[in-house]
Amino acid sequence: MKSAISRRTFAKGLAGTAVALSGLGIAGCSDNAASGSAASSGTTYRIGVLQLTQHSALDAANEGFIRALDESGISYEADQQNANNEQSACTTIASTFVNDGVDLILAIATPAAQACLNATTEIPIVGTAITDFAESGLVESNDAPGGNLTGSSDMTPVADQISLLTQLVPDAAQVGLLYCTAESNSEIQIQMAEEALDDAGLGHERYSFSSTNELQTVVETMVGQVDAVYAPTDNTVAAAMSQVSAATNEAGIPTICGEVGMVQNGGLASVSINYEELGYRAGEMAVQILTEDADPATMPVETMGADECDLVYNQQTADEIGVDVSSLASDGGTDVSAES
Known part of the structure; x- marks a missing residue:
C-alpha cells in the first residue's frame, strides 16, 4: 500500500x-x-x-x-x-x-x-x-x-485503489471489473485498472452491461466467478450501488469502489475524490x-x-463479509458506515 x-x-x-x-x-x-x-x-x-x-x-x-x-x-x-x-x-x-x-x-x-x-x-x-x-x-x-x-x-487514483484491493484481499486471484459500456469515463478507468492488476499479477475479467436492466443479471453471474470486485466511478453502478452490494456482500465478496458514496452504500473501501x-x-x-x-x-x-483524495471504508460491510480493515483506521481512513 x-x-x-x-x-x-x-x-x-x-x-x-x-x-x-x-x-x-x-x-x-x-x-x-x-x-x-x-x-x-x-x-x-x-x-x-x-x-x-x-x-x-x-x-x-x-x-x-x-x-x-x-x-x-x-x-x-x-x-x-x-x-x-x-x-x-x-x-x-x-x-x-x-x-x-x-x-x-x-x-x-x-x-x-x-x-x-x-x-x-x-x-x-x-x-x-x-x-x-x-x-x-x-x-x-x-x-x-x-x-x-x-x-x-x-480522474481517480486507480492504481492506489487497486493497491487498496491487494492490501485488503491479499488472497484474491481473480478480480471482476464492473462497469457500464455506455460511459466512456468508465472505459478509461477500467483500462487503468487492468494495467494495475497486471502489474500486481492478478487475473481479471470485465463484467459489463449497457443499461440498468442488465445490471442484476451481470452481478449475479460475476459473484460466482471472482474473489473481489472493482467498480470505478461509473454513474450507473453508483446509482444502483445498494443493489450491487447486496449481492456481493451476501456472497462474501469485497468491492473496492471508485468513490465514497459507493462505499456508503455497501462497498468495502475506496481512495476517493x-x-x-x-x-x-x-x-x-x-x-x-x-x-x-x-x-x-x-x-x-x-x-x-x-494526496487530496480520501481513504474511506465501511466497517459494517467489513464485518458482514469478514475482512479486516483495522489497518485503514491506523492509516488515517474514515469509517463511513455511520453515514450510510
Missing part, C-alpha cells in the same frame, strides 16, 4: 446536503448577491445545470458548485435539471438551455457534457465529475481545451467566466491530486 494513503483525511458530510438539489426546477438566487461586483452592477446570471442522474457523488458536485456561486457574491438563477440517466433527456435539456439563452451551463458527468457540447458551441459550458475531458472528445486537450467547454476532472470540492472548483471557474470574461478555450481542466 502506498504511504501517501495515510496522509488522506475524509471531509465529513461530503454528499449529504446535496440530494435535494438534483430534483429541483429553479434554484433561488444567491443570498450574497450584494457583495459581488457583478451583483452591484445589477447583473443576474442565468445558469442551466444538467445533472446526468441522482447519486451521492454527483449530488455533492452539484452542491459544491452552488456553494461556490453563493460565496462569490454574484446574483444568479440556476435551472436545475436531472436527466435520470437517459441520454435522450440530456439532449432535450441541453437544447432547452440553449433555446432559453442561458449565460452558462454546468454539465455534471460525461454524457451530460457531451449533450451540451452537441447543443452549442457558443454558450460557455463548465463540466464536472468527468474523468478525462480529452479522451471523451470534449476538448482538444486537457491543458488547452480550445472550445467553449472546460471544467474539473474526477472529494466531489463537493470538485464541484466547488467548477463553480469558481464559472464565476471567472461570467464576471472576468475568462475564456473556456484557454482554461486548463482542473484536477485533484492523489
Whole structure:
C-alpha cells in the first residue's frame, strides 16, 4: 500500500446536503448577491445545470458548485435539471438551455457534457465529475481545451485503489471489473485498472452491461466467478450501488469502489475524490467566466491530486463479509458506515 494513503483525511458530510438539489426546477438566487461586483452592477446570471442522474457523488458536485456561486457574491438563477440517466433527456435539456439563452451551463458527468457540447458551441459550458475531458472528445486537450467547454476532472487514483484491493484481499486471484459500456469515463478507468492488476499479477475479467436492466443479471453471474470486485466511478453502478452490494456482500465478496458514496452504500473501501470540492472548483471557474470574461478555450481542466483524495471504508460491510480493515483506521481512513 502506498504511504501517501495515510496522509488522506475524509471531509465529513461530503454528499449529504446535496440530494435535494438534483430534483429541483429553479434554484433561488444567491443570498450574497450584494457583495459581488457583478451583483452591484445589477447583473443576474442565468445558469442551466444538467445533472446526468441522482447519486451521492454527483449530488455533492452539484452542491459544491452552488456553494461556490453563493460565496462569490454574484446574483444568479440556476435551472436545475436531472436527466435520470437517459441520454435522450440530456439532449432535450441541453437544447432547452440553449433555446432559453442561458449565460452558462454546468454539465455534471460525461454524457451530460457531451449533450451540451452537441447543443452549442457558443454558450460557455463548465463540466464536472468527468474523468478525462480529452479522451471523451470534449476538448482538444486537457491543458488547452480550445472550445467553449472546460471544467474539473474526477480522474481517480486507480492504481492506489487497486493497491487498496491487494492490501485488503491479499488472497484474491481473480478480480471482476464492473462497469457500464455506455460511459466512456468508465472505459478509461477500467483500462487503468487492468494495467494495475497486471502489474500486481492478478487475473481479471470485465463484467459489463449497457443499461440498468442488465445490471442484476451481470452481478449475479460475476459473484460466482471472482474473489473481489472493482467498480470505478461509473454513474450507473453508483446509482444502483445498494443493489450491487447486496449481492456481493451476501456472497462474501469485497468491492473496492471508485468513490465514497459507493462505499456508503455497501462497498468495502475506496481512495476517493472529494466531489463537493470538485464541484466547488467548477463553480469558481464559472464565476471567472461570467464576471472576468475568462475564456473556456484557454482554461486548463482542473484536477485533484492523489494526496487530496480520501481513504474511506465501511466497517459494517467489513464485518458482514469478514475482512479486516483495522489497518485503514491506523492509516488515517474514515469509517463511513455511520453515514450510510
